[in-house]
Amino acid sequence: MLVDSHCHLNFPEFKQDLTQVIQNAHNQDIKYMLTVNTRIAESLDVQQIAEAYPNIFCSVGVHPHDSKDYNDSTLIEQLKTHAAHPKVVALGETGLDYYYNNSDADAQINCFNMHLNVGSELNLPVIIHTREADTDTIASLNKYPNTRGVFHCFSGSKEFAKQGLDRGLYISFSGIITFKNASELREAVKFVPLDRILVETDSPFLAPIPHRGKRNEPAFTHFVAKMVAELKEISLEEVASATTKNFFNLFNKAIP
Numbered sequence: 001m002l003v004d005s006h007c008h009l010n011f012p013e014f015k016q017d018l019t020q021v022i023q024n025a026h027n028q029d030i031k032y033m034l035t036v037n038t039r040i041a042e043s044l045d046v047q048q049i050a051e052a053y054p055n056i057f058c059s060v061g062v063h064p065h066d067s068k069d070y071n072d073s074t075l076i077e078q079l080k081t082h083a084a085h086p087k088v089v090a091l092g093e094t095g096l097d098y099y100y101n102n103s104d105a106d107a108q109i110n111c112f113n114m115h116l117n118v119g120s121e122l123n124l125p126v127i128i129h130t131r132e133a134d135t136d137t138i139a140s141l142n143k144y145p146n147t148r149g150v151f152h153c154f155s156g157s158k159e160f161a162k163q164g165l166d167r168g169l170y171i172s173f174s175g176i177i178t179f180k181n182a183s184e185l186r187e188a189v190k191f192v193p194l195d196r197i198l199v200e201t202d203s204p205f206l207a208p209i210p211h212r213g214k215r216n217e218p219a220f221t222h223f224v225a226k227m228v229a230e231l232k233e234i235s236l237e238e239v240a241s242a243t244t245k246n247f248f249n250l251f252n253k254a255i256p
């Protein structure tokens, strides 16, 4: 049994066939999924999905791309209100993306810090998206040292993974680890201890090989887990049981 720790089931790519997509996941023994919010305006959409399916959990948060639209302190109250929902088990995704820079850095940092603030206050884990922003990500985490959370869709260096691990974070790997040109990232997979690894699809994006370029879906989590098993030279079953245990340790509001 595997958990897809990060997908976006409310996105338009799944509008037509969500029930089938969830069935496909169950057929591949992907029993649980966490559907991740990217805009407060869509938080009720992810909550509705989580309410409709007992094995799906959700989060509340603002993607760094959208942080320019949610940049005043009312966000704190909005996060807290939605976090009270029983199936909302995490904050995020939030963080810093200096690769796309769809919002300016100040707005991203401000928004990220508000999530970390609420996470510390409510003791809720934070799903962190970080791209080409290592220094500022660590600076924010240092401001909120009680943060529990995960670097999701990890694509950074071994050194950056270590900085996250040193702060108690988990590291979540996606289909990127199956891509041909990702040999440096595969070194990070070998480096991160098994008891701190999560697996995810980030679907509908980033379909793993052999589905690269097509729509991604939670059923493909096992391609990610298989690659982790190969790199760690252990069985798929070991990866499955460790990453499932890690998921419920981190997202401890989620009741299996």
Ligand SMILES: [Zn+2]
Residues within 6 Å of the ligand: 093, 129, 152, 153
């Ligand atoms: Zn992300």
Ligand SMILES: [Zn+2]
Residues within 6 Å of the ligand: 006, 007, 008, 036, 093, 202
């Ligand atoms: Zn995402």
